[in-house]
Amino acid sequence: MESLSIGQLAKTAGVNIETIRYYERRGLIPRPSRRESGYRQYTRETVTRIQFIKRAKELGFSLREILELLSLSLDPATTCVDVKKRAEIKIADIEEKIRILQGMKKALITLTMECKGSGPVSKCPILEALHSDAEAVKRSAAGRNKRS
Amino acid sequence: MESLSIGQLAKTAGVNIETIRYYERRGLIPRPSRRESGYRQYTRETVTRIQFIKRAKELGFSLREILELLSLSLDPATTCVDVKKRAEIKIADIEEKIRILQGMKKALITLTMECKGSGPVSKCPILEALHSDAEAVKRSAAGRNKRS
């Protein structure tokens, strides 16, 4: 078994067949050679390539960014710094997302603590806040709860 | 000015006209009365409604969830606990997202620290990790970096 069919590749790499063709369209994996029938023929290299893509995705890179990383890694003019820069940008992206989520969480916790859990919905502090107290929500969501 | 045109409502509430019609289609705001011409006529209530939606979105609720919150708040059988439960589920959702992002961040930081920033891309520890060290990436991304 020196060459892999698309189905074998899919199973080995742990992705869908459709995903492989999609990655090919996106330029993330090279167009493979074909049999006379037109069937795609892959080498083990492509398994590695797909695993690269999967791991980069786990680190939060988009397919567009992964494409960039891949072309970087092929360009002899690239230095390690170029790659490191991408990673640092991604870290900053992730930190921003975390910040926003923590603001949301804080606001929600504040609201749920105000809610005793008894009484009708008409006096629910959570809904009341959504209806009228724009500032409280905004302050918390932005992570700068100044009052108190 | 007792009734608002869709344009006035959009400006007042700080959303797009298209967004208002979209919310109407989604059932997030009630179908308004119409003039003879077919023009939509809104009341101030709808401003409040749209602001509710905007704030709930800031707290991380999807439009589908907001629809649920709105029908809860109209149902007299709803109690405060029902709303509180939604908020708590949302908090858990947010915490899960934060956990995943922190795993990504940790893995990326580990990799960038290994990278001295000098040397050719062929020896970049970041790319090397993506190419072969599946476990290191996974461990960090999952937030359970066992091998210290």
Place this chain on the structure above:
DNA sequence: ATAAACCCTGTACCTAAGTACAGAGTCAAG
């Protein structure tokens, strides 16, 4: 009365990362 600004419906488009066919051809096992 006419031009600018507004509004209507309906449909298509956008991003991201795929997934799901339809309709055809090919390969492998029994």
Place this chain on the structure above:
DNA sequence: CTTGACTCTGTACTTAGGTACAGGGTTTAT
């Protein structure tokens, strides 16, 4: 030799939350 599994291309669909027209009708200000 046939049947089932596999593969091909091309297109449409999915989720979420909108945005952008096209091609009409209406309102308002001058």
